[in-house]
Amino acid sequence: MRRIPGIALVATLLALTLFASPFAQAQSGLRTEGDAAAARGLYQAEVSVNGQGEAERQGGFARALGTVLGKLSGDRGAMSRPGVGAELRNARNYVASYDYRQDQGTSPTGAPTFRTMLVVRFEPDEVDALAGALGLPVWPQPRPKPVVWLAINDGSGPRLVGLPQSNAARPLLNRAIERGYTLGLPAGTAAEQALVGAIWRQDTAAVARASSRYSPPMQLVGKLYRDKGGWTADWVFVDAGKVLAKWSVSDPDARRAMSAGADGAADALVKRYGKRGSAGPAGTYRVVFTGIASTDDYLRLMGHLQKMAVVRRITPVRASGDLLELDLELVSGMSGFRRMLGDDAPFTGGEGEPPTYRLR
Template sequence: MTVHPVMAATLEDLYSSQTIVNGKYEKNRQSGFKRCLDAVLVRVSGDQRLPAKPEMTALRDKAGSFVAGFRYRDRMEGIPNHDDQGTYDRPHNLSCQYKPAEIDPVLASLGSRPWLAERPQLAVFLMTERGTMHYALDADDDRGMPMRESFGNAAGSLAMQVAFPTAAQLSRAGLDDQELRNAEMTKLDTLAKKTGADQALSGSLVWSDKELGWIADWRLAAAGKTIWQVRGVGFDEAFRVAIRGAAQILSGNGQPE
């Protein structure tokens, strides 16, 4: 099983977030601070519902006051500017660092708390179908690389780890893509543990012309089998929904919507 190791190893790593801004303008920085506040609250708590709370409006207005430090990284580093306009509008990663003493009271004011327990490594068992093409995502197939990388990025935003079974592991378990669709979570959890992960995250990703995007169904065994879905999205968003839902369940913040 191939692991994407993106778990937060330290509090400093956990209490951080980043977003993309154009240039280093003060206005864009303040907008970035607002997005970073949303992101760090979800990252620290595991609760994806926090940004929708009405109290967030006032908190975003002073988002910069919670930032202990920030830095920029030019996303086009090494690429020469084509004109003077490009000098100012080049996209940058804006990374924000926070202190628990600032963020924990904000979480408390929202009825939440930090999720400081060691975060489990999830083994991803995914069936993908588009038209006549269907396959199980594994750690070996080159066509699955963009999806594996996308899943790793989604996990990284929540300081979690994901891993993918090899084709041989799936074959030995008798799990082709059709079997994965209906496999019992107990069987997948057992296989996940045998391959070094903590538990299984199972999903199906089916393209819909009607929805103009993917329909993704996700399953996780925690306090019973939990199922959640998203429709009409790209696979990047489908995987973000998967990880956010898993984090919400595992952090004790209830069921995904």
């Protein structure tokens, strides 16, 4: 049997595991809707809810859709982008199915805890169209699985976290999943354990050579250590031998300092490989509407435009007879506007330049 490296390290790893994220605790949770009640893939998410009532469910749908848009785009600030918050209120329109799961865990005091999780699965094509219409960047698939070379020092010397200690890295691994990709750990062989000095020096060339047996040639190199009453994590992300990003995080909670490694790697990957949305650039577009014969027609048109998440501002330009010319400030191009019209739109058409629509 392989000797366990360092009693002090084991204690640290166990402590991190005991206070691992709720996602890890959920693995042993009680499930009320069958074993399939779990979120898998980019278009699924699970959120904690206070019950199974309609209001809680609708709020859960909104938060779950925000999570999925974040994973799809790789943008951790996706929910704060223009138009996204407004459309999250219509999240139920994108839901394919949902389940509930009851999770049992343990609090820091040892008392049992219970949480109701709402597991939501969305329609991929509908979510793709929404992301495009809202001008979100696209992080293409398939996505890489960088190898994490993480060393932890709790005061007794740095030790490598390999596959045998995967639970200790659970906050980091889970955060990567939340960001829409996965991270891998090295096998933790004796030769790899000996690489801990290079990790501590942030010798990325030595780490890259040791990582050549793994694919793809991407490494997330980090060291986590006690610092000023808390923890500090220093990170470097390397792609094909090129350093894409370096950052440091200090936090009283080791889990948060660790999970910041997944955020930094995701940000670097999206910056390098993300693509512009397909609905066109944000801007102001001239649009013509005809068939407006009364005040009620005008209010019906304006009410629909104002509730469209893709429309930021409406500026009247000219009115003549039954014709109304507007400048619409959009979060994406006219393609995004057309995608967001919906079956309940009170107008049809869109041909010509500027595009012309007729009120039904």
